[in-house]
Amino acid sequence: MATRGGLGQEARRSIALLAAPFSYAILLLAMPLGAVVLFSFWTQDFLDIDTTFTLANYEEALSQPIYRMLLGRSLWIAGAVTLVTVVLAFPIAYFVSFYVAPSRKSLWLFLITIPFWTSYLIRVFLWKVILGFNGVLNTSLQGLGFIDEPLTFILYNANAVVITLAHAFAPFAILPIFVALERIDRSLLEASQDLGENKVTTFLRVTLPLAMPGVVAATLIVFIPTIGDYVTPRLVGGPDGLMIANMIQTQFLRLNNAPLGATLAILAMLSVTVIALLFIWLNRKWLRTR
Amino acid sequence: MNELIRLRGIHKFYGDFHALKGINLTIRKGEFFSLLGPSGCGKTTLLRTIAGFEDPTEGTLSIDGRDMRRVPANERPTNMVFQSYAIFPHLSVAENVGFGLRKDPRSKDEKTRAVGRALEMVGLAGYGTRRATALSGGQRQRVALARALILEPKVLLLDEPLSALDKKMREQMQVELIRLQRHVGITFILVTHDQEEALVMSDRIAVMFEGEIGQLADPETLYRRPVSKKVASFIGMMNFLDGRVTAEGPSIAVEVAGLGRCEVPAEQAPGGISAGAITVGIRPETLAILYEGETTDRRVVDGVVDEVVYYGDMTYYDVRVDGVEKPLTISMKNLIGRPVLDVGAATRVVWDARSLVLLAG
Amino acid sequence: MTLRFYAVAYLIFLYAPIALLPIFAFNDGTIIAFPLQGFTTQWFGELRTTPALHEAVKNSLIIAVSSAVIATLLGICAARAGQMETFPGKGGVIGFIMLPLVLPEIIVAVSLLVVIVRVMGLPLGNWTIILAHVLICMPFCIAVLNGAFAGLDKSMEEAAMDLGQSRWGAFRLVTLPLIAPGIVSSLLISFTISLDEFIIAFFLSGNSPTMPVYIWGLLRFPEKLPVVMALGTILVALSIVLLTIAETMRRRGLRRAGLKDTGGFL
Structure with missing residues (x-):
């Protein structure tokens, strides 16, 4: 029999069920993350780890211009990628939710999701092919007589990284916005028009605020992993497109300086978290004051 | 003498919420009994306690003289018609009705005939091969009834069985349920928030408020001589x-x-x-x-x-x-x-x- | 209608890279650029005669199948618990399990690398990648399975128990058939994620690379690029087939549960 005020039988069963996945996440996520934090306070002494507690790595990471510059650029590129991706994605989500017949919605979502599941590396590489000096885009534009000289601002720089990642994260941005739009009771829009708003003001005063949770989710789900990408910068970014993740990778795998790599990883994660929280906070404030 | 279910001092807590506050109740063999009350009064909790889906925090429950403590739902001589009917959507109508016969020692042919008889009893003869998802609300309700009654339980528990039906269908099903109960002679316990439904169908009614029984009586007494202002204003x-x-x-x-x-x-x-x-x-x-x-x-x-x-x-x-x-x-x-x-x-x-x-x- | 026009343009943007794959895979020239040189199937032939690739594919398949099975099993536990009665802290626990969904993959890679190599001193191998892939696939499995469990009327299992089944019997006879399509699509989705995952695999693979790591190596050699295109073509075709099956299963699941279709995988 259940004790008075205690947990119900079903709650106890759900704890038992959660035990396996939760301990897995503790063992393989929480503890390793803890180890990374620990490492960031240690130093690499040639092949050994010096386990005396020190802030030296943080001092180095924050004082050396290269790390500051990479982190700053990563955040800037991630921000740009997020903005471009979400702005491009919103009309698609809106179109599928409001203009596509219900029976065809899942077909559209399916079409949008397919490219996302195909080999990431090869997709990124193909953008290099498309955007390159002798690439598909330049040769076609030249062939059609639109341009005389190949466009060079689209490969081996931050622009290429933004385009490629906007492509890679498209479904991640579309789906949350779509879900939020689907949840909007259509009679709210009719009510708004009945109360004297036109289509545009209805969109601004009803649809957009109600879709905001989806937009926020899309923003975070694009912004956060972008920071951790090192494939796209390496393949299409050129020297000016490299990001903090490339440096983390270099520290771990090439320079064999795990503590500094750990420090950079933590700094990257911290800045992402701070920006994400700031964004959520601003968004809440904005929604409430309206 | 002909008592079937005996509840003594049943208390149920959900965390700090006191859902049942010392219920004492005796339900007789073969009667149509209703638990009536506004939503949140504990009537469904009480029904689910009898069915074995909720453990009382305190108190005892016995069915046909047998203590039900630690007897799981699948071993109790009760069967339930759920509010949502809970018709298994991946099975046909006949498979739904025969679901509880898996451990029945009878031969396959006999079981098939039993399913046929049960369907006939609820007016769905010939519907056996249909997909359960293709049925109307009233038909699902009949399948749920047949599925529960085929096991010949001592008690049939009905959790707001008519609330999902429209008014006409509801009135028709009320009459059919009364007829069915007289036909099979099994004790029915009905949970409802509809006082009219309770008055029409029941031999006796327990009116519940906030986890307690406000009055237990036959419909006429309940209507003519309510014991409190609360009961009086809830009924009629x-x-x-x-x-x-x-x-x-x-x-x-x-x-x-x-x-x-x-x-x-x-x-x-x-x-x-x-x-x-x-x-x-x-x-x-x-x-x-x-x-x-x-x-x-x-x-x-x-x-x-x-x-x-x-x-x-x-x-x-x-x-x-x-x-x-x-x-x-x-x-x-x-x-x-x-x-x-x-x-x-x-x-x-x-x-x-x-x-x-x-x-x- | 401008919005429809935009949507079509967006689809072209989405599909542009993939559309180029088969074009260059069958192009008889080593330079990946227009104009095309002629038709050949030579690059596909080369795939068959590259033992290193076969080894990489084998590794990837082992990893993908194991990750999919483990992640789906753990996902079933979590998704089922998610639908059950709540207890203090449950939201936090589930939120933590879902965390890899918003964690940069490099963080997962780095942290596991630190623990396995630096702390425990174990050699890297397929198993290290499996551990990490289960971690990142689990949130996807839970998302897919949540959909399957959420469509399930809670009284279904109670009805089965009421009709004489044990708790396990009710799960096996009623719940499992109803969520089976969700399980299949969870398996397929984790399989696809794992098969394609590069960032973590690059950090955690031992001496024998997985397929994406192998492809990454090929990308540095211009003369190997057409082979990569051929391999990519096969992978894309395979992904589309798997995803179509997953989607069909998901829809069948909804139909079986008598529900309306409301959206995609996530």
Whole structure:
């Protein structure tokens, strides 16, 4: 029999069920993350780890211009990628939710999701092919007589990284916005028009605020992993497109300086978290004051 | 003697929420029993406790003399018709009905025949091969009934079984459920928030409020002699007037505000009263409007029509009477020759001391 | 209608890279650029005669199948618990399990690398990648399975128990058939994620690379690029087939549960 005020039988069963996945996440996520934090306070002494507690790595990471510059650029590129991706994605989500017949919605979502599941590396590489000096885009534009000289601002720089990642994260941005739009009771829009708003003001005063949770989710789900990408910068970014993740990778795998790599990883994660929280906070404030 | 279910001191807590507060109840063999109450009163929790889906925090439950502690739902002699019907969507109608026969030792042919008989009993003969998802609400309800009754339980538990149906279908199913219960002779326990449904269908009704039983009685007693203001206002419509008891005995002398002094039979105070201020209840249909030219030997009081609501077969009048706080609601059959009165019409109200209910507080 | 026009343009943007794959895979020239040189199937032939690739594919398949099975099993536990009665802290626990969904993959890679190599001193291998892939696939499995469990009427299992089944029997006879399509699509989705995952695999693979790591190596050699295109073509075709099956299963699941289709995988 259940004790008075205690947990119900079903709650106890759900704890038992959660035990396996939760301990897995503790063992393989929480503890390793803890180890990374620990490492960031240690130093690499040639092949050994010096386990005396020190802030030296943080001092180095924050004082050396290269790390500051990479982190700053990563955040800037991630921000740009997020903005471009979400702005491009919103009309698609809106179109599928409001203009596509219900029976065809899942077909559209399916079409949008397919490219996302195909080999990431090869997709990124193909953008290099498309955007390159002798690439598909330049040769076609030249062939059609639109341009005389190949466009060079689209490969081996931050622009290429933004385009490629906007492509890679498209479904991640579309789906949350779509879900939020689907949840909007259509009679709210009719009510708004009945109360004297036109289509545009209805969109601004009803649809957009109600879709905001989806937009926020899309923003975070694009912004956060972008920071951790090192494939796209390496393949299409050129020297000016490299990001903090490339440096983390270099520290771990090439320079064999795990503590500094750990420090950079933590700094990257911290800045992402701070920006994400700031964004959520601003968004809440904005929604409430309206 | 012919008791089937015995609940003693049943308490149920969900965290700090006290859902059942010491329920004592005995349910007899073969009766149609209803648990009636507003949502959140604990009636469904009580039903699920009997079914074995909830463990009582305290108290004992026995079915047919056997203690049900630690007996899981699948081993209890109870079967349930769920509010959502819980028809398995991946199985056919016949597979749904035969679901509980898996461990039955009978041969496959016999089981098939049993399923056929069960479907016939609920009026779905020939529906066996249909997909369960292709059925209407009323048909799903019948499948749920057949599926539960095929196991010949000692008790059939029905959790708001008619709430998902439209009004016509609901009334039809009420009649069918009564007929079915008489046919199989099994104890039915019905949970409902619809007082009319409970009155129509039940042999006995337990009215529940906030985890407690407010009154346990047959429909007529419940309607005519509610024990409290709460029960009286939950079941049917009731006018409440202020009153004062002036003398007690085989008949009770009461001073009713606006109506005057009268003698009420003691059985009309089922909840028990003491001298002093009380509440007097009068059902709208026990009052009447005295039309021009009609006479009566019963007591009459003057009033003015305040509101008229026309229902077709009936008209409900709110009549203001001097000394009565709220206008009295009176229901009148629209018989031939009875005009519907207008608001503001002066009228006379007939009442009878025998139809008053005396309520404490 | 401008919005429809935009949507079509967006689809072209989405599909542009993939559309180029087969074009260059069958192009008889080593330079990946227009104009095309002619038709050949030579690059596909080369795939068959590259043992290193076969080894990489084998590794990837082992990893993808194991990750999919483990992640789906753990996902079933979590998704089922998610639908059950709540207890204090449950939201936090589930939120933590879902965390890899918003964690940069490099963080997962780095942290596991630190623990396995630096702290425990174990050699890297397929199993290290499996551990990490289960972690990142689990949130996807839970998302897919949540959909399957959410469509399930809670009284279904109670009805089965009421009709004489044990708790396990009710799960096996009623719940499992109803969520089976969800399980299949969870398996397929984790399989696809794992098969394609590069960032973590690059950090955690031992001496024998997985397929994406192998492709990454090929990308540095211009003369190998047509082979990569051929391999990519096969992978894309395979992904589309798997995803179509997953989607069909998901829809069948909804139909079986008598529900309306409301959206995609996530």
